[in-house]
Amino acid sequence: MDIALRYCHITVNDLDESLAFYRDALGLEVRNDVSSGEFRWVTLGGTTQPDLELVLSEPHAGRSKDDGDALRELLAKGALPMIIFSTDDLDATFERLRTSGAEVMQEPIDQPWGPRDCAFRDPSGNMVRFQQRSKA
Template sequence: MTQTVQMVGVYVRDQDEARTFYVDKLGFTVQSDVRNGDYRWLTVQCPGQPFQLGLFRPGPPVHDAATAQTLQAMVAKGAMPPLVLEVADCRAAHARMLAAGVEFTQEPIDRYGTVDAGFRDPSGNGWKMIQARRAG
């Protein structure tokens, strides 16, 4: 049996804001942006990767109002597990993203035999940016 994870969703407070952040600041591309009434299916993809990231707003038809409010509060507090972005050069990516207005929670530091930094999206979702280890 062959299985592949095709997409993982993250909750965002504003899908237009999230789309702008992921496309304009991180360099992702929009794969789907479909509306069905008040519901919107929005996915982005890191270039060269088959994996998609769903940018979803908590609420109907999936969540009731109370659940949606709780999820939005958790995201805003950074309570969701961090996502990981692998880059070739963490310091160079940090400089480029900082110039684009990305909010960093941790400057690049050397540890564990590589370099990593932390940032978050406009909704509060935490990211770790890790420099790829060199083969050898």
Template sequence: MDITIHSTFLPQNDPDASLAFYRDQLGFEVRNDVAYGGMRWITMGAAGQPGTSLVLYPPVASPGVTDAERRTIAEMMAKGTYATLILATPDLDGAYARLQAGGAEVVEEPTVQPYGVRDCAVRDPAGNMIRIQERR
């Protein structure tokens, strides 16, 4: 089977703050920015990976989700327990310094984990957990 990861969705509740975080702090390129019904979907990705995208979406636009579920999603996003994105870089210390200088909420400084990976963790403006692993 010939299959690839095309895109993945990550919730955001402030498109401008999310855009600044992913574009300005992480260096992702904006591929699409669509407004519809008072909401925005922003498609981004790493410049060297044109076939893989991250779509920042408004979770209230999820079909079939009840109001109670929306409240639960908002609570989980605020705690950083709803969604996680794992990125990789050859310069973990540089990425961490850039995020820290940009005011990202630090969850864990660069650390060697018991399972052998060196990484750090921050939250994006929506509260999503972003882990960045050091690529050797």
């Protein structure tokens, strides 16, 4: 049996503002941009994992008003789960995002539990971490 992660949802406040981070600064490519009524879902992916897509959507997209309100509140608090990427060049990734204007939460450091990493907040307040990929 072969199981692989296909989609990972990221809740954002503003899709266009988030595209400036995930597409323009991070370099992911837009795979789909789908509207349904007043809502929109955008999927992005990278070349190293062609079958994995991040799905950006606003809190109320496809949800009840109460669920969307609750999700929006958690997003505002920065309480949603973080996203962790790996990269083959942490310092270059850090500089690319920093110069794009992304909010730096942590400069690259060697963590006591092992990885060298850094952290940013996306425009909606989600924590996005980057780990140095170990060289095989």
